[in-house]
Amino acid sequence: MVDLHVRLDRLGPSIERLMKIGGTPGVSIGVLSHGNPTYTVQYGMRDVEGALPVDSNTIFTAASLTKALTAAAMGILIDDGKATWDTLVKDVLPTFHSRDETLQNSATLTDILSHRTGMSWADNLWLGTANNVLISHEDAMPYINNQTLLLPFRAQFSYSNLCYELAGHIVEALSGQSYFDFVQDRIFVPLGMNRTFLKTPPASIDNVTKCYNALDDSSVVPIPCAKIGDDWFGAPTGGLRSSVNDLLKLYKAFLTSFNDQFLTGKTSTQGSPLRQVTQLMSAKIPMDQPSRNEISYAMGWGRVQLPGRMGQIGINPRLLPNGMPIIAEGVPGELVIFHQGSLPGALALVMLLPDKDAAIVVLTNSLALNDVADWIGQLILEELLEVPSGSRSDIIKAAESCVSENIKWYPALVKELVDARKNGTSARHLEAYVGVYWDDIHVFKIIVTQENGKLYWAFQGLDSEKYELNHYEDDTFLWLKPRNELSRRGRWVGVSQGPEFWKARFEAGSDDKVTKLFWAHGNGVPPVQCTKE
Numbered sequence: 001m002v003d004l005h006v007r008l009d010r011l012g013p014s015i016e017r018l019m020k021i022g023g024t025p026g027v028s029i030g031v032l033s034h035g036n037p038t039y040t041v042q043y044g045m046r047d048v049e050g051a052l053p054v055d056s057n058t059i060f061t062a063a064s065l066t067k068a069l070t071a072a073a074m075g076i077l078i079d080d081g082k083a084t085w086d087t088l089v090k091d092v093l094p095t096f097h098s099r100d101e102t103l104q105n106s107a108t109l110t111d112i113l114s115h116r117t118g119m120s121w122a123d124n125l126w127l128g129t130a131n132n133v134l135i136s137h138e139d140a141m142p143y144i145n146n147q148t149l150l151l152p153f154r155a156q157f158s159y160s161n162l163c164y165e166l167a168g169h170i171v172e173a174l175s176g177q178s179y180f181d182f183v184q185d186r187i188f189v190p191l192g193m194n195r196t197f198l199k200t201p202p203a204s205i206d207n208v209t210k211c212y213n214a215l216d217d218s219s220v221v222p223i224p225c226a227k228i229g230d231d232w233f234g235a236p237t238g239g240l241r242s243s244v245n246d247l248l249k250l251y252k253a254f255l256t257s258f259n260d261q262f263l264t265g266k267t268s269t270q271g272s273p274l275r276q277v278t279q280l281m282s283a284k285i286p287m288d289q290p291s292r293n294e295i296s297y298a299m300g301w302g303r304v305q306l307p308g309r310m311g312q313i314g315i316n317p318r319l320l321p322n323g324m325p326i327i328a329e330g331v332p333g334e335l336v337i338f339h340q341g342s343l344p345g346a347l348a349l350v351m352l353l354p355d356k357d358a359a360i361v362v363l364t365n366s367l368a369l370n371d372v373a374d375w376i377g378q379l380i381l382e383e384l385l386e387v388p389s390g391s392r393s394d395i396i397k398a399a400e401s402c403v404s405e406n407i408k409w410y411p412a413l414v415k416e417l418v419d420a421r422k423n424g425t426s427a428r429h430l431e432a433y434v435g436v437y438w439d440d441i442h443v444f445k446i447i448v449t450q451e452n453g454k455l456y457w458a459f460q461g462l463d464s465e466k467y468e469l470n471h472y473e474d475d476t477f478l479w480l481k482p483r484n485e486l487s488r489r490g491r492w493v494g495v496s497q498g499p500e501f502w503k504a505r506f507e508a509g510s511d512d513k514v515t516k517l518f519w520a521h522g523n524g525v526p527p528v529q530c531t532k533e
Contacts, residue, residue: 022368023214063341071300168236211345330391
């Protein structure tokens with residue numbers, strides 16, 4: 001039998017091909033497997049302009065891999081007797097006053113950690129240009145309290161970053177410490193994770209990757225790295241910055257605790273800081289249905305019973321209209337517990353295989369044209385499981401199909417907008433639209449200005465969030481720009497942003513003066529209504 005490390009090394013050309021297809025300058029990979037030494041390998045650059053290579057200590061943005069940490073922090077507090085999994089949010093967080101009666105009176109700690117509340121999402125509103133975070137820590141709870149119930153409560157999986165933001169506040173309320181200090185003291189320090197942070201690493205920390213966005217030709221441009229967590233907001237949902245070496249320590253602890261606690265029935269494991277792991281990693285809500293085998297979400301973790309589709313928490317499924325490939329056909333079934341992370345300038349993946357005491361970690365430094373980390377992880381997974389060559393998925397072909405679909409986004413969107421446009425209408429004098437528009441809780445504002453005969457809006461009044469508005473129809477304008485221009489400015493760009501997202505719709509009152517501004521900041525989300533002041 002060929003040594004696992006040799007087999008993984010042979011994947012090098014395919015991994016480099018995937019990086020080129022999607023537009024990713026740097027990748028760091030770590031693999032744990034029972035009976036084998038730890039395997040780490042790196043490809044490409046952490047700093048393209050400086051020609052600095054990636055190594056196993058390079059710090060990357062890990063984005064939503066953070067969620068397992070936030071859920072683990074809650075597990076520790078529950079094991080300390082501070083609450084139970086069925087404790088109501090309102091009973092442990094006095095600042096929680098949801099405008100929705102069901103959320104206020106029924107949402108539990110398990111509900112918010114398993115993405116089954118049905119609460120409205122708002123990622124495209126709070127995450128702006130150049131990785132700006134547009135909601136302050138001070139305004140976080142009023143903003144969360146103002147969300148509505150979009151889907152039936154506990155009826156289906158509905159990914160919500162705001163629910164993990166809420167969980168971070170609960171960690172502070174239960175522990176009496178800051179979220180940052182609690183995770184540092186109870187998880188990072190015991191595991192020796194000294195190159196791991198929940199906000200931008202201090203300037204004194206070296207070997208931190210730069211961040212990039214991919215353009216339509218798969219070339220990359222540098223952008224500001226993630227800022228979430230720097231003002232607290234976003235830390236519990238996506239603030240993790242770490243290296244492969246550090247994350248392998250964390251995921252080894254998860255594997256050990258998972259297997260031990262299921263075997264013993266206990267809620268703790270000697271030598272591990274992680275508690276209540278059987279609860280954390282057990283299925284709580286189905287996702288990606290219908291499915292023959294299990295596909296579900298636990299708390300901070302997804303679960304897939306192979307053979308089956310993967311990638312449910314990343315961007316690839318939306319780029320493959322005919323569905324994701326079936327992974328691990330031709331070998332015995334295997335439970336994979338996983339998560340993915342994505343932000344402008346970063347894609348990340350972790351997969352745990354408890355029965356094989358194995359883990360795969362992939363960190364990248366670009367928001368590519370497909371989820372490169374996911375494809376690399378699936379490639380490694382099939383090698384780790386020794387899937388017969390004739391049964392393996394064509395990962396390269398799938399990655400290329402994703403890119404082809406992604407670059408159709410802008411021309412298809414323009415065509416859809418043009419076809420739906422009401423012809424023959426005109427705008428008012430641009431001065432009529434100028435003003436400062438606030439949402440109903442005075443947390444989010446849009447400033448509209450006129451300059452040299454052109455109209456602009458700026459989210460939260462920031463120059464970096466300023467975009468020209470071009471007349472579309474009646475009192476509606478578009479702020480859409482070509483995909484490459486948006487990517488260069490460090491924005492998240494993709495199929496999750498449909499035609500309504502790019503419209504600024506003004507509305508006049510009974511006196512025919514413009515007083516309202518509406519923006520549908522996400523697919524399926526009610527438009528935010530802002531009033532001119």
